[in-house]
Amino acid sequence: MALDSKIPNGPISDKWTDYKDHINLVNPANKRNLDVIIVGTGLAGGSAAATLAELGYNVKAFCFQDSPRRAHSIAAQGGINAAKNYQGDGDSVFRLFYDTVKGGDYRSREANVHRLAEVSTNIIDQCVAQGVPFAREYGGLLDNRSFGGTLVSRTFYAKGQTGQQLLLGAYSAMNRQIGRGKITMHSRHEMLDLVIVDGKARGIIARNLVTGEIERHSAHAVVIASGGYGNVFFLSTNAMGSNATAAWKIHKKGAFFANPCYTQIHPTCIPVSGDHQAKLTLMSESLRNDGRIWVPAKLEDAKAIREGKLKPTQIVEADRDYYLERRYPAFGNLVPRDVASRASKERCDAGFGVNKTGEAVYLDFAAAIQRYGKEQAHIKGLDGNDAEVIVKLGTDVVANKYGNLFQMYEKIVDENPYATPMMIYPAVHYTMGGTWVDYNLQTTIPGCFSIGESNFSDHGANRLGASALMQGLADGYFVLPYTIGDYLSPDIKMGPISTDSPEFAAAEKGVKEQIEKFMNNNGTQSVDHFHRRLGKIMWDKVGMARNAKGLNEAITEIAALREEFYKDVRVPGTDKGFNQELEKATRVADFLELGELFAKDALHRNESCGGHFREEYQSADGEAQRDDENFAYVAAWEYKGKPSDAVLHKEDLIFDNVKLVTRSYK
Amino acid sequence: MTFDLKTFKFKKMKLTLKIWRQKNAQDKGAMVDYQIDGIEPDMSFLEMLDVFNQDLMGKGGEPVAFDHDCREGICGMCSLYINGEAHGPDRKVTTCQLHMRMFNDGDTITIEPFRAGAFPVVKDLVVDRSAFDRIQHAGGFISVNTSGNTIDANTIPVNKQDADDAFDAATCIGCGACVATCKNSSAMLFVAAKVSQYALLPQGRIEATDRVLNMVHQMDAEGFGNCTNTGACEVECPKGISLENIARMNREYMSASMKG
Numbered sequence: 001m002a003l004d005s006k007i008p009n010g011p012i013s014d015k016w017t018d019y020k021d022h023i024n025l026v027n028p029a030n031k032r033n034l035d036v037i038i039v040g041t042g043l044a045g046g047s048a049a050a051t052l053a054e055l056g057y058n059v060k061a062f063c064f065q066d067s068p069r070r071a072h073s074i075a076a077q078g079g080i081n082a083a084k085n086y087q088g089d090g091d092s093v094f095r096l097f098y099d100t101v102k103g104g105d106y107r108s109r110e111a112n113v114h115r116l117a118e119v120s121t122n123i124i125d126q127c128v129a130q131g132v133p134f135a136r137e138y139g140g141l142l143d144n145r146s147f148g149g150t151l152v153s154r155t156f157y158a159k160g161q162t163g164q165q166l167l168l169g170a171y172s173a174m175n176r177q178i179g180r181g182k183i184t185m186h187s188r189h190e191m192l193d194l195v196i197v198d199g200k201a202r203g204i205i206a207r208n209l210v211t212g213e214i215e216r217h218s219a220h221a222v223v224i225a226s227g228g229y230g231n232v233f234f235l236s237t238n239a240m241g242s243n244a245t246a247a248w249k250i251h252k253k254g255a256f257f258a259n260p261c262y263t264q265i266h267p268t269c270i271p272v273s274g275d276h277q278a279k280l281t282l283m284s285e286s287l288r289n290d291g292r293i294w295v296p297a298k299l300e301d302a303k304a305i306r307e308g309k310l311k312p313t314q315i316v317e318a319d320r321d322y323y324l325e326r327r328y329p330a331f332g333n334l335v336p337r338d339v340a341s342r343a344s345k346e347r348c349d350a351g352f353g354v355n356k357t358g359e360a361v362y363l364d365f366a367a368a369i370q371r372y373g374k375e376q377a378h379i380k381g382l383d384g385n386d387a388e389v390i391v392k393l394g395t396d397v398v399a400n401k402y403g404n405l406f407q408m409y410e411k412i413v414d415e416n417p418y419a420t421p422m423m424i425y426p427a428v429h430y431t432m433g434g435t436w437v438d439y440n441l442q443t444t445i446p447g448c449f450s451i452g453e454s455n456f457s458d459h460g461a462n463r464l465g466a467s468a469l470m471q472g473l474a475d476g477y478f479v480l481p482y483t484i485g486d487y488l489s490p491d492i493k494m495g496p497i498s499t500d501s502p503e504f505a506a507a508e509k510g511v512k513e514q515i516e517k518f519m520n521n522n523g524t525q526s527v528d529h530f531h532r533r534l535g536k537i538m539w540d541k542v543g544m545a546r547n548a549k550g551l552n553e554a555i556t557e558i559a560a561l562r563e564e565f566y567k568d569v570r571v572p573g574t575d576k577g578f579n580q581e582l583e584k585a586t587r588v589a590d591f592l593e594l595g596e597l598f599a600k601d602a603l604h605r606n607e608s609c610g611g612h613f614r615e616e617y618q619s620a621d622g623e624a625q626r627d628d629e630n631f632a633y634v635a636a637w638e639y640k641g642k643p644s645d646a647v648l649h650k651e652d653l654i655f656d657n658v659k660l661v662t663r664s665y666k
Numbered sequence: 667m668t669f670d671l672k673t674f675k676f677k678k679m680k681l682t683l684k685i686w687r688q689k690n691a692q693d694k695g696a697m698v699d700y701q702i703d704g705i706e707p708d709m710s711f712l713e714m715l716d717v718f719n720q721d722l723m724g725k726g727g728e729p730v731a732f733d734h735d736c737r738e739g740i741c742g743m744c745s746l747y748i749n750g751e752a753h754g755p756d757r758k759v760t761t762c763q764l765h766m767r768m769f770n771d772g773d774t775i776t777i778e779p780f781r782a783g784a785f786p787v788v789k790d791l792v793v794d795r796s797a798f799d800r801i802q803h804a805g806g807f808i809s810v811n812t813s814g815n816t817i818d819a820n821t822i823p824v825n826k827q828d829a830d831d832a833f834d835a836a837t838c839i840g841c842g843a844c845v846a847t848c849k850n851s852s853a854m855l856f857v858a859a860k861v862s863q864y865a866l867l868p869q870g871r872i873e874a875t876d877r878v879l880n881m882v883h884q885m886d887a888e889g890f891g892n893c894t895n896t897g898a899c900e901v902e903c904p905k906g907i908s909l910e911n912i913a914r915m916n917r918e919y920m921s922a923s924m925k926g
Contacts (some may be wrong), residue, residue: 042876047812050812054811054812061812065735065741065743066733066743066795067796067798067840068794068799069742069799069840070735070736070741070742070743071741072735072736072741074736074740074741075736075740075741084819088737088822119814122814122815124818124819125814125818125819126810126812126814126816127819128811128816128818128819128869129808129810129817129869130807130808130810130869131808131832131863131864131867133748133829133830133832133833133836133867134819134829135829135833136824136826136829136830137826138826139823140823140824140825140826140829141820142819142820158833159833161740161799163835164740164837164839165833168836169837171802172802172806172807172808173807173812175799175802175803175806175807176807176809178799178803179803179804185799187796187799205842210788237738239735239736239737239741240734240735240736240737241735243739260830273708274706274708274709276706276709276713276716276717277713278710278712278713278716279737281737281738282738293714407758408738408739408763408843411739411756411759411763411765412710412763412765414708414765414767428756477812477814478812478814481812526720526724528716528720528724533769572723572727572728572729573728573729577689577690577789578690578731578788578789578792580729580731581723581729600860629860646712
């Protein structure tokens with residue numbers, strides 16, 4: 001099957017407008033006769049559910065949490081990009097488009113990214129109208145800050161809780177439609193299979209997580225908005241429940257899975273503290289606006305710090321290595337995430353790490369506190385030479401910008417980050433890969449769409465900060481509502497889809513059999529036992545730096561682990577009610593397949609690009625070496641029974657508007 | 667001194683856990699005593715429960731069910747009434763951000779679900795908080811469609827103080843600690859936070875009258891109790907939502923009732 005990305009013809013800046021002018025529409029009276037299932041209620045799913053219901057479709061929304069408001073978009077901290085150019089610093093739709101394509105290391109689809117940049121400004125207008133309380137300046141207008149990989153300030157924010165405020169905005173829009181009866185909300189439900197009738201997605205099989213009942217739900221189209229698969233690493237900044245099951249089930253039913261190896265390892269997370277650790281916590285990239293990253297310049301100082309004999313504040317300026325500022329003078333601490341993460345790893349591998357495990361670097365706010373303190377002293381007419389006054393005033397400014405993040409750090413680490421530098425280390429955060437979709441956000445299964453983090457389309461091999469929120473809301477509020485209408489227009493006379501068909505019965509049977517198998521397995525090890533082992537293989541061999549030998553080992557080890565899992569996993573309790581171990585078992589079963597495809601994809605991509613760093617392909621100074629001649633394509637994998645048999649399909653990436661050059665932040 | 671403190675903190679703890687076990691909504695439920703050893707001070711409270719559950723399963727038992735998801739204190743999914751306090755003894759944290767360094771070797775820790783008539787138990791420590799969602803369905807929104815053609819975001823300047831106060835109210839995570847803490851099981855702080863967020867913004871003023879009446883009506887219909895101004899909710903709120911929001915909602919309600 002040849003991949004057709006369905007990119008409209010014409011100049012890039014006209015594509016989306018022309019597309020919208022020529023698609024088929026569904027009239028308001030007919031929308032009432034069409035049902036849409038949406039799986040996941042984060043920024044993408046929540047915004048899509050609200051918008052489709054406003055348009056008049058009957059929406060059936062599903063989330064595994066107890067309320068749509070809990071989706072993990074809520075934990076996004078720093079902000080959302082939009083090409084508003086409110087700062088007058090030279091921003092534009094083209095520049096946001098360009099930064100995103102370059103930031104993604106030239107592995108994303110130009111037309112999708114340009115559309116994203118175009119609708120970015122609508123998102124801010126929409127959210128303000130919804131009552132999202134963005135940060136404002138004293139004059140009452142919206143404030144902005146900078147994020148990595150850009151030279152302008154285009155990021156809108158609400159302290160360190162931007163994701164929370166945007167999600168609650170989408171949730172409020174959903175609530176209005178739930179109140180009107182246009183959205184039927186199924187909380188504490190998990191999708192366990194897709195139902196295809198006559199070649200089209202027509203429903204799902206879901207488990208009611210409270211009663212244990214297996215339910216059939218039908219619709220004219222199914223939208224997957226279930227987020228990313230970072231939890232394949234066990235330890236990540238994803239929520240404990242974040243999983244790939246919905247995305248993996250559609251993959252097994254025919255949706256191609258694209259670029260699974262593109263994973264974002266975020267540079268600023270709280271380091272691992274012990275074996276008991278269940279998840280990792282992010283410290284927002286926005287902190288790099290004001291925090292400076294460093295390690296000791298001398299090996300003996302780093303050793304003394306690790307042994308608790310020296311404190312970071314005792315190391316004088318000349319003995320510190322601000323390695324990002326040293327290596328990348330143009331972007332400094334605001335280089336993109338993949339670059340910053342690799343640079344941390346390089347320093348720690350060389351022996352300069354600063355915590356017990358040797359895997360941490362400093363993020364230091366002392367200079368920012370001084371700078372802001374002096375500015376405030378000047379504004380207030382106070383003594384600019386009084387050290388105590390300066391620190392107090394500066395601390396207040398920093399607290400106002402990042403207060404909740406500093407508090408979170410202090411609660412976890414038990415150290416005061418205003419007085420001593422934070423310790424940070426990279427951790428798995430986001431997955432750029434995901435279900436392959438065309439320009440319509442439709443997967444290779446007709447009627448099955450994929451939006452937000454669960455698709456692959458906009459971020460290439462590396463996502464820029466504050467772009468995930470932008471993409472989630474762009475897909476849900478402004479893109480899918482058009483493209484799905486075009487798909488649904490022939491279905492207006494179809495009437496409700498029956499759930500009594502043999503296709504529903506077969507899918508339900510498969511789900512029930514899998515659950516029965518787990519319940520009757522009588523193994524000896526818990527689900528977490530296998531999940532942790534999978535995570536360790538992934539982190540050690542498919543993590544921040546990869547090589548052919550390690551990837552080959554990972555593929556063999558994951559396949560063996562999967563076999564052992566099915567033989568020896570133990571799921572206690574009953575499937576006829578609330579059972580969190582059973583929930584985990586079905587999710588980890590899918591991660592055990594996805595992990596193998598992930599490693600296979602990483603092995604086939606003989607180049608380094610963005611978040612995918614192959615040790616064999618680097619320059620003398622350790623920078624990633626892309627191979628545009630052989631790898632400027634999307635790798636879309638077709639399921640053929642097991643991950644090792646997956647078949648590769650290539651979508652060539654064509655760059656008409658951006659020139660491919662070596663990505664440099666120097 | 668610092669060194670001694672650190673050494674002390676890395677000592678492993680032995681604890682007695684008294685945990686509420688209840689098979690399902692129909693089951694009567696009871697407190698059950700357990701012992702656990704080897705707990706490190708750097709563990710979060712929920713990581714302690716993870717370790718405990720793995721241990722329990724290893725002995726053939728059924729793990730204790732508890733709600734949790736982001737483990738960063740923002741999703742509002744985790745709950746737990748620990749030693750008589752919602753989210754435990756620390757302040758301005760959710761249970762997932764509570765760390766074992768708040769406890770001592772040999773302690774007995776009592777763990778119960780959030781208890782309120784409007785929050786029925788699902789299993790063990792998991793409760794049903796969908797009443798909160800239904801209050802939001804009644805009015806927790808601004809009626810504006812997603813056209814993408816609203817006015818430019820900077821057309822209406824908003825006083826920074828009002829915007830900041832609206833933000834502070836909007837940081838409510840809907841965990842239900844206020845209800846669990848209140849002797850009347852009142853949801854006033856939760857409802858007031860949403861009413862305040864919109865009342866403080868020009869975009870939200872347009873529907874302010876209907877919103878407060880509808881949300882308060884739904885709050886009463888869900889069976890939450892009345893507010894008697896004890897202020898316990900503000901103390902236990904992990905996000906520090908201020909009682910001022912309740913005062914603001916009362917003003918809004920009063921003026922709306924007169925208009926209505």
